[in-house]
Amino acid sequence: MGEREWRVSLYRSSVPVGVVRLNVRNFGEDGHDLSVRTRGGRVLGALPELRPGETGSLAVRVRKPGRYVVFCSLEGHEAKGMRARLSVRRRRPQ
Ligand SMILES: [Cu+2]
Numbered sequence: 001m002g003e004r005e006w007r008v009s010l011y012r013s014s015v016p017v018g019v020v021r022l023n024v025r026n027f028g029e030d031g032h033d034l035s036v037r038t039r040g041g042r043v044l045g046a047l048p049e050l051r052p053g054e055t056g057s058l059a060v061r062v063r064k065p066g067r068y069v070v071f072c073s074l075e076g077h078e079a080k081g082m083r084a085r086l087s088v089r090r091r092r093p094q
Pocket residue numbers: 031032033072073074077082
């Protein structure tokens with residue numbers, strides 16, 4: 001996935017429950033960080049700020065299917081558009 005001003009782009013917007021790993025590159029010209037929260041606002045994990053061009057990896061354990069929000073927590077960035085919706089689905093029976 002990638003971040004830039006003022007966008008968060010997920011390569012996959014739907015993943016199964018379990019450990020969700022987000023590999024991110026900052027394609028922008030400013031620093032950006034990355035967090036995942038529930039719709040209720042509980043933060044499940046956070047990656048510190050990445051400088052332009054840097055990459056990072058954030059793994060969060062998601063136990064319940066539903067919608068989650070992937071966003072940049074730097075002041076004002078989410079309001080400018082740096083958020084994306086992540087749908088977490090049940091695992092299909094094998
Ligand atoms: Cu940002």
